[in-house]
Amino acid sequence: MIKVAVLGYGTVGSGVVQVIQDNAALISKRVGDDIEVKYILDLREFPGDKNEDKVVHDINVILDDPEVSIVCETMGGVNPAFQFSKDALAKGKSVCTSNKELVENHGPELIALAKQNNCNYLFEASVGGGIPIIRPMNSSLAPEEIVRIMGILNGTTNFILTKMAKEGAAYADVLKQAQELGYAERNPEADVEGHDAGRKIAILSSLMTGKTVKFADVHTEGITKIETIDFEYAAKMGKSIKLIAMAEQKDGKLTALVAPFMIGADHPLNGVNGVFNAIYVTGNMLGDVMFYGQGAGKLATASAVVSDVIECARNLDRTLPVVWDDEKLDVEDYTASERCFFVRAAIGSRSQVLNTFGSINEIRVTDEEFAFVTNKMSEQAFNKLIASVDKVISTIRVAE
Amino acid sequence: MIKVAVLGYGTVGSGVVQVIQDNAALISKRVGDDIEVKYILDLREFPGDKNEDKVVHDINVILDDPEVSIVCETMGGVNPAFQFSKDALAKGKSVCTSNKELVENHGPELIALAKQNNCNYLFEASVGGGIPIIRPMNSSLAPEEIVRIMGILNGTTNFILTKMAKEGAAYADVLKQAQELGYAERNPEADVEGHDAGRKIAILSSLMTGKTVKFADVHTEGITKIETIDFEYAAKMGKSIKLIAMAEQKDGKLTALVAPFMIGADHPLNGVNGVFNAIYVTGNMLGDVMFYGQGAGKLATASAVVSDVIECARNLDRTLPVVWDDEKLDVEDYTASERCFFVRAAIGSRSQVLNTFGSINEIRVTDEEFAFVTNKMSEQAFNKLIASVDKVISTIRVAE
Numbered sequence: 001m002i003k004v005a006v007l008g009y010g011t012v013g014s015g016v017v018q019v020i021q022d023n024a025a026l027i028s029k030r031v032g033d034d035i036e037v038k039y040i041l042d043l044r045e046f047p048g049d050k051n052e053d054k055v056v057h058d059i060n061v062i063l064d065d066p067e068v069s070i071v072c073e074t075m076g077g078v079n080p081a082f083q084f085s086k087d088a089l090a091k092g093k094s095v096c097t098s099n100k101e102l103v104e105n106h107g108p109e110l111i112a113l114a115k116q117n118n119c120n121y122l123f124e125a126s127v128g129g130g131i132p133i134i135r136p137m138n139s140s141l142a143p144e145e146i147v148r149i150m151g152i153l154n155g156t157t158n159f160i161l162t163k164m165a166k167e168g169a170a171y172a173d174v175l176k177q178a179q180e181l182g183y184a185e186r187n188p189e190a191d192v193e194g195h196d197a198g199r200k201i202a203i204l205s206s207l208m209t210g211k212t213v214k215f216a217d218v219h220t221e222g223i224t225k226i227e228t229i230d231f232e233y234a235a236k237m238g239k240s241i242k243l244i245a246m247a248e249q250k251d252g253k254l255t256a257l258v259a260p261f262m263i264g265a266d267h268p269l270n271g272v273n274g275v276f277n278a279i280y281v282t283g284n285m286l287g288d289v290m291f292y293g294q295g296a297g298k299l300a301t302a303s304a305v306v307s308d309v310i311e312c313a314r315n316l317d318r319t320l321p322v323v324w325d326d327e328k329l330d331v332e333d334y335t336a337s338e339r340c341f342f343v344r345a346a347i348g349s350r351s352q353v354l355n356t357f358g359s360i361n362e363i364r365v366t367d368e369e370f371a372f373v374t375n376k377m378s379e380q381a382f383n384k385l386i387a388s389v390d391k392v393i394s395t396i397r398v399a400e
Numbered sequence: 401m402i403k404v405a406v407l408g409y410g411t412v413g414s415g416v417v418q419v420i421q422d423n424a425a426l427i428s429k430r431v432g433d434d435i436e437v438k439y440i441l442d443l444r445e446f447p448g449d450k451n452e453d454k455v456v457h458d459i460n461v462i463l464d465d466p467e468v469s470i471v472c473e474t475m476g477g478v479n480p481a482f483q484f485s486k487d488a489l490a491k492g493k494s495v496c497t498s499n500k501e502l503v504e505n506h507g508p509e510l511i512a513l514a515k516q517n518n519c520n521y522l523f524e525a526s527v528g529g530g531i532p533i534i535r536p537m538n539s540s541l542a543p544e545e546i547v548r549i550m551g552i553l554n555g556t557t558n559f560i561l562t563k564m565a566k567e568g569a570a571y572a573d574v575l576k577q578a579q580e581l582g583y584a585e586r587n588p589e590a591d592v593e594g595h596d597a598g599r600k601i602a603i604l605s606s607l608m609t610g611k612t613v614k615f616a617d618v619h620t621e622g623i624t625k626i627e628t629i630d631f632e633y634a635a636k637m638g639k640s641i642k643l644i645a646m647a648e649q650k651d652g653k654l655t656a657l658v659a660p661f662m663i664g665a666d667h668p669l670n671g672v673n674g675v676f677n678a679i680y681v682t683g684n685m686l687g688d689v690m691f692y693g694q695g696a697g698k699l700a701t702a703s704a705v706v707s708d709v710i711e712c713a714r715n716l717d718r719t720l721p722v723v724w725d726d727e728k729l730d731v732e733d734y735t736a737s738e739r740c741f742f743v744r745a746a747i748g749s750r751s752q753v754l755n756t757f758g759s760i761n762e763i764r765v766t767d768e769e770f771a772f773v774t775n776k777m778s779e780q781a782f783n784k785l786i787a788s789v790d791k792v793i794s795t796i797r798v799a800e
Contacts, residue, residue, distance in 0.1 A: 019543050019685050029610065030542045030723050124540070130686045132532075132540030139539075140524070140532030142430045143419050143706035210429065268692055271671050285419050286530045286693065286703040292668055293689035303686040306543035314721055321714055323430050 002031070002313045005039040005062040007084060008075035009046060009055065012098050012125070015302025016072050017051055020309070027306070031313045038068055063087050070312045072305050073097040082106055089113045089121060094316075096308035098125035098301055104199040104215050107206065108326035115319045122308035122320070127200040128153060130300025131293040133279050135307070137207045138322055144283030146208045149247045150399065153200040155275040155296040156184045156191040157223050157243040161260075162273040165231045165240060171224065183275065193222035194243060194258035201245035204279070205256050207322075208247060211329035213256060218245075219334045221259040225394060232365045233342070237373075238265035242272070244399060248337060257334040261399040262342050269399075335379035340398040344371045346391035356385050373398055402431070402713045405439040405462040407484055408475035409446065409455065412498050412525070415702025416472050417451055420709070427706070431713045438468055463487050470712045472705050473497040482506055489513045489521060494716075496708035498525035498701055504599045504615050507606065508726035515719045522708035522720070527600045528553060530700025531693035533679050535707070537607045538722055544683030546608045549647045550799065553600040555675040555695040556584045556591035557623050557643040561660075562673040565631045565640060571624065583675065593622035594643060594658035601645035604679070605656050607722075608647060611729035618645075619657040619734045625794060626660055632765045633742070637773075638665035642672070644799060648737060657734045661799040662742050669799075735779035740798040744771045746791035756785050769793055 004020065006013045017037050020027065028034045039062050040046075040054045049055075059080075062068055071088040073095055075081045081102050085095045089110060097103065102110075103126045114121040124134045128151070137146075152158050156178060163174045175192070178184035190196050198220040205213035223243050234241050244261040247254060263270045268290050272278040277295025282288050294300035311320065345353055346369055353360065353372070360372035374382065386392055404420065406413045417437050420427065428434045439462050440454045449455075459480075462468055471488040473495055475481045481502050485495045489510060497503065502510075503526045514521040524534045528551070537546075552558050556578060563574045575592070578584035590596050598620040605613035623643050634641050644661040647654060663670045668690050672678040677695025682688050694700035711720065745753055746769050753760065753772070760772035774782060786792055 023543055023545060023685065026545055027543055030721065032721065131689060132536045135540050136532045136536065139711060140535050140704075140707050142710045143423055143427055143703050145423060145426055266671075266673070268671065271666075271668065273666070283703065285423065285699045287697070287700055289531060289691070289693035291689070291691060294687050297687070299685045300687055303543050303683065304540075307540045310542045311539060321430065321432065 002033050002035045002069055003038040003067045004035060004070045004072060004309060005041065005068045006037055006072045006074060007041045007081070008073070009040045009042040009044070010074065011298045012301050012305065013040070013072070013074035015298040016074060016305045019299065019302045019306045027310060031310055033313065035309065035313055038065070059084055059087070063091055068093055069316055070094045070096065070309055072309065073099055074305065075099065076101065078102055078105055085110055085121070086113060089117055089119060092117045092119050094120040094122070094312035096122045096305050096312060098305050100126040100199050100203065104202050107203065108212055108324050111322050111324055112326070118317050118319060120312050120315060120320055122311060124308050125301050125304035127203050128277055128279055128291070129155070129293070129295040129297060130304050131277060131279065131291050131295065132307070133204070133291050134207065136291065137204065141281065141283060141286070144286050146281060146283055147249055148282040149201070149204050149208060149279060150269060151197070151201060151204065151245045151279040152242050152269060152272050152277050153197040153245045153279070153295065154191055154243060155277060156188065158272070158277065159183050159275050161223060161226070161241055161243065164226070164228060165234070168228055168231065170228050171226060192224055194220035197243060197245040197258045201247055201256055201258060205247040205254060206324050208249060209254055209329055210323040211325050211327045213254065213329050213331060217256065217331040219257040223260055226260055227394070229365065230394070230396065233344070233363055233371050234262055236363055236365065237262070239263055240270050241396065242269060253332045254329060255332045255334045255337050259397055261397045263399050267399065335383065338376050338378050339400065340376050341374045341382050342371065342396045342398050343374065343386065344369055344393040345389055346393060349389050349391040352389045356388050369393055401434045401436055402469055403436055403438040403467045404470045404472060404709060405441065405468045406437055406472045406474060407441045407481070408473070409440045409442040409444070410474065411698045412701050412705065413440070413472065413474035415698040416474060416705045419699065419702045419706045427710060431710055433713065435709065435713055438465070459484050459487070463491055468493060469716060470494045470496065470709055472709065473499055474705065475499065476501065478502055478505055485510055485521070486513060489517055489519060492517045492519050494520040494522070494712035496522045496705050496712060498705050500526040500599050500603065504602050507603065508612055508724050511722050511724055512726070518717050518719060520712050520715060520720055522711060524708050525701050525704035527603050528677055528679055528691070529693070529695040529697060530704050531677060531679065531691050531695065533604070533691050534607070536691065537604065541681065541683060541686070544686050546681060546683055547649055548682040549601070549604050549608060549679065550669060551597070551601060551604065551645040551679040552642050552669060552672050552677050553597040553645045553679070553695065554591055554643060555677060556588065558672070558677065559583050559675050561623060561626065561641055561643065564626070564628060565634070568628055568631065570628055571626060592624055594620035597643060597645040597658045601647055601656055601658060605647040605654060606724050608649060609654055609729055610723040611725055611727045613654065613656060613729050613731060617656065617731040621659040623660055627794070629765060630794070630796065633744070633763055633771050634662055636763055636765065637662070639663055640670050641796065642669060653732045654729060655732045655734045655737050659797055661797045663799050667799065735783065738776050738778050739800065740776050741774045741782050742771065742796045742798055743774065743786065744769055744793040745789060746793060749789050749791040752789045756788050773798055
C-alpha cells in the first residue's frame with residue numbers, strides 16, 4: 001500500500017483524489033501495489049464530503065508521517081507551496097505538482113533536492129494540463145535535438161480567439177463571456193497578456209536545452225490588440241490566428257517568445273480550437289510531432305498529476321533522470337528570428353508600402369485599408385522597413 | 401560506456417546507427433553515460449560505409465559478448481528475429497524493436513522473458529513510427545481507463561486517400577504513383593487491405609486491456625473499394641475519408657476493427673494528411689488526447705528505437721513495467737458497435753430507402769445515384785435495414 005497526501009483540495013486537488021479513488025483497481029494493477037490518499041491538506045473543512053476524515057490543516061501531520069511516500073502539490077502559487085515541497089523532498093517524499101509558477105521559479109532546485117533525497121520532483125501537469133508533454137520530452141524525445149517548439153499553451157486565450165473567429169465577435173465581448181463561463185479570471189491579465197503561456201514555454205525551453213530559461217527572458221505579447229477584422233483577413237487566406245508560445249534553437253542559441261501568429265491551413269495547429277491545447281515539437285531526427293488534448297480542466301489536469309504519482313510509485317527510492325541544470329541560459333534577442341509578417345495599413349500608405357516592400361499580394365476586406373504578407377525576413381529587418389511606413393494599422397507574425 | 405548491437409542494417413537499422421552517432425553528445429548527457437554501436441548484424445558487407453568494421457554475420461558474436469547490453473532488432477519478420485530476441489533476452493540483454501509482426505505474435509512471451517532476466521523488451525517503434533505512443537500508453541496514460549483508440553496507423557493508405565481527396569484521382573492510379581515513389585510495396589496487400597493497421601491496433605488493444613488481443617480477431621476492411629466520387633460526397637459534407645484502426649472498450653468488452661471512416665471537419669483526425677499518422681485516445685478521466693507525427697520513415701522510426709535504447713540504458717538490471725499478459729482476450733463481435741453510416745444507392749432505390757430509413761437528408765453529386773447518412777445504430781441493425789434495399793452502391797462508416 002502506497003500512501004499519498006494531497007496539498008490543496010481545490011479544483012485540481014479534488015480531481016487528483018477522484019482519479020486515484022475512481023480508477024483505483026486499474027491503477028493498482030499497473031503499479032503492482034494499491035495507492036491510497038491518506039491526507040488532504042486544506043485550510044477549510046469539507047463537511048459531508050466523502051473524504052472529510054482525511055482533511056488535515058497542519059502540514060507537519062503529513063511531513064511527520066513516514067507512511068506517506070508521495071505528496072501531490074496542487075495548491076498553486078510560490079508560497080507556501082515552495083516551502084512545503086522542499087520539506088517533503090527533504091524527508092524523501094516524492095512531490096508531484098501542477099504548479100507552473102513554482103516549477104518555473106524553482107524547478108532546478110527542487111529537482112536537485114529530490115535527487116539528493118533519492119526521490120522525485122515531477123511536474124507533468126504544469127504544462128499543457130492533461131496533455132503528456134513533460135514525460136515525452138524527458139524520455140520519448142530524449143534522442144532528439146529539439147530545434148523548435150510551437151505551443152498553444154493557454155486555454156483561455158484559445159477559447160477567446162476561436163470564438164472571435166467563428167462568431168465574428170469583438171475581443172471585449174468574448175472576454176466577458178469567457179469570464180461569465182469561468183474560462184477567464186476576473187483579472188485576465190496573466191492569460192490574455194501571454195504570461196501564463198510564457199511561464200510554460202520557459203519550462204519547456206529549460207527541458208529543451210537542459211539549462212534554466214527564465215520567464216523574464218521570454219518576450220510576451222498578448223491577444224488584446226487582435227481585432228475582428230483580423231479574422232476576416234485570416235479566413236481569406238485560409239489561416240487561423242493563435243497565441244503561440246515559441247522556442248527555437250539554432251547553433252546553440254535559443255529564442256523564445258509568446259505572440260499571436262497566423263497559422264496556415266495545412267499546419268496541424270491550425271485546427272486546435274476552443275479550450276484544447278497542443279504542442280508541436282520539431283526534432284532534428286524525428287521531424288514534427290504534435291501532442292494534443294485538454295490544456296486545463298479538473299480531471300484532465302488531475303490525470304496528469306496522477307500519472308506522476310504512478311511514476312513515483314513505480315520508482316520509490318530511485319530518482320528518474322531530468323536534465324535541467326540551474327545554470328541560467330542567455331536567451332538570444334528574439335528579433336533575430338526570421339519569419340513572414342502580416343501587415344495592415346491605411347489606403348493612404350499604399351505607395352509607401354510598395355516603395356518599401358516592392359511588389360505585394362494585396363488583400364482587401366474593406367475600402368479604408370489593405371493588407372499583405374511580407375517575404376521572410378528577420379524581425380529586426382522588418383521593424384526597420386515598417387518604420388518607414390506612416391499609417392500601419394497592425395502587424396501579426398505568420399508561422400511556417 | 402554502454403554498448404549496443406543493431407540487428408539488420410536496412411532502412412531502420414541504419415537510421416538507428418545514425419541517430420546514435422549523430423546525436424551522441426546530447427544522448428550521453430541525457431543518459432549520463434556514452435552509448436556506442438559495437439556491432440551491426442547483417443548478411444551483407446558494406447564496403448566504404450563508415451561503420452563497415454562493425455558489421456558481423458554471426459549472431460553469436462553479439463550474444464557471446466558480455467559488453468553488449470542492448471540489442472536493437474530492426475530486421476522485421478518473425479524468423480529469425482524471434483529466436484535472436486529470445487536468445488538476447490535470455491542472456492540479460494535488453495531488446496528494442498521496430499518489428500510489429502513479432503510484437504503482435506509474441507509480445508507477452510518476450511516481455512515475460514525480459515522480466516525473468518532483469519532486462520527489457522521495448523517496442524515504441526512498432527506502432528506509429530516516430531510517434532510516441534507505446535511509452536505514453538504505459539506511463540502518461542496509466543491512470544486512465546482507455547475507452548477508445550482511433551488511429552490513422554498506416555502511412556501508405558493515408559498517402560493514397562489524401563491524394564485521391566486532393567486531386568480527384570482514381571485509386572488504381574494513385575496506388576501506382578505511390579508504388580513508383582516507394583511509398584507502397586509492389587504487393588500492397590498488407591497496407592491497402594488494412595492488415596498493417598490491424599496488427600498495430602492489436603498491439604494497442606493489448607496495452608489498453610492488459611490482455612492479449614490477436615490480429616486475427618480484428619475485423620479488417622481495406623481502402624480498395626473507395627471511389628473518387630466518395631470524396632465528392634465527403635467534401636460536400638466537410639468530411640474526409642481515412643482508414644481508421646479503432647478499438648472500443650465498454651463494460652469490460654472490447655471491439656476492434658480497421659475500416660475506412662468518414663471523419664467530420666471538427667475532428668482532429670480530419671486534417672491528418674499524407675504520410676503523417678495520428679492516434680486519438682479517449683480516457684475516462686482525461687478525455688481526448690492525440691499523438692501526431694510521421695508514422696514511418698527511416699529517421700523518425702529510428703528515433704523511436706533509440707528512445708527505447710535510452711530507456712534501457714537508464715534502467716540496466718531493472719525491468720520497466722508493461723502490463724500485457726498472455727491471457728487471450730475474447731474480442732466482441734464488432735457488429736455490436738453503434739455508429740452512423742454513409743450510404744450510396746441507385747436512384748431507383750429511393751422509395752425503398754425512404755420506406756426503410758424514414759426521412760433522410762439526401763446528398764446528390766450526380767443524377768444516377770443519391771446518398772445519405774443514417775442515424776446512429778448498431779452495425780447489426782444497419783446490416784438488416786440495408787439488406788432490404790435493392791440497389792445499394794456502397795456504404796462507409798461515419799466516425800463521431
